[in-house]
Amino acid sequence: MSKLIIGASRGIGLEAVRQLRERGDTVIAAVRSATPELEATGAEIREGVDVTRHESLFGLAEALSGRALEWVLVVSGVMRGQRLGELDAEAVAGIREQFETNALGPLMAAEALAPRLAEGGKLGIVTSRMGSIADNTSGNSYGYRMSKAAVNMAAASLAYDLQPRGIAVGLLHPGWVRTDMTGHNGLIDPPESAAALIERMDHIGMADSGRFWHAPNREILPW
Template sequence: MAEKHVVVITGANRGIGLELARHYARSGCNVIGVCREASAELKDVAAKVVEGVDVTQDAGLQAMIAALANQRVDLLINNAGLLQDEQLGSIDLDSIRKQMEINAYAPLRVAEALIANIPSGGKIANITSRMGSIADNDSGGRYGYRASKAALNAFAKSLAIDLKLKGIAVALLHPGFVKTRMVNFGGLITPEESAKGLAARIEELNLENTGSFWHQNGELLSW
């Protein structure tokens, strides 16, 4: 019997991360959810939950590494994120720094920490945002979120190049405007719809299109 694929998802306790966990569990994968605080819903679907993990902190990263020691990871989904609002005239640099830590630095730290666990043929999917696109910015504002997602895109593009020789493909995925707590449930699509599209893009990911920046609906996004 073939071994089940192992999918590790950060920020898996709610929203898009939880729906991705449900999707891959239904698909027969062993899902490992990594989060600061587990939810009952995540515990219902995940094969394993690694909680109490703040991936912006060295201690949290080391706890995750220890919990996943010798664990093969076929797919890593960097999903944990933070959206805050800064407008010109009321710029909060601490807010921007926090978003950079969570949205940009943490996914890079997690990917680097788990590279040894990912075999050739494995994949890394980074949940980013089209708000990280400089060309697409026609409304301004959201300084920290835009900058942190642009940084994540830059990091992930370099990862795609550096990991190609190892046979690991990397994607940058915009989930759409999703009805989650992050946007006070004011989005256009449900987490279920977003997860379905994201999973389709991850399925299409390979070493030929590694480093691509996609909308969950399949649209190739500009940088």
């Protein structure tokens, strides 16, 4: 069976594909556009997949008809900064973009692709601890925090709705990772983060479906 990773052109998603390929897994990498680094992994690449263009997700599902997926792991995401007192039209557009990408994108990926998941398969969504309301001790980042809190709620519902098919849902914070998103600031590099995401995906089961994990620490985060 294949593992589908959405958002694998660079950063954590690319590294997850690389590590899964290295251990011999069959991987489908869905991206807007392929990169030489992704091509070098030997994964099956599906281009033209933009999580904000829902027809591209349904098109991918159509292209994969007849194939049972073991995992769908949605890694794609964007982060734009917004500060109180500076919420002009451009900032509001950025908040909408983050909702479309970070919250609605993974939900519509589940809508389109959950039917392709095998019984007992797994759905993973890469979220952020910045979407934790209890963990918010510094404010700011309105669109990013709101969109990740929203996707957390979507995943909590998905866990119930996919339970009858034995599909476990994992909400995975990848750590603070040195990627383009963070301007290459952070505590860990993509290999450590991707290894932690893979470890959690391997580990999660129906007993912990819908939980919000700090993947590198293997701890449950507060909502």
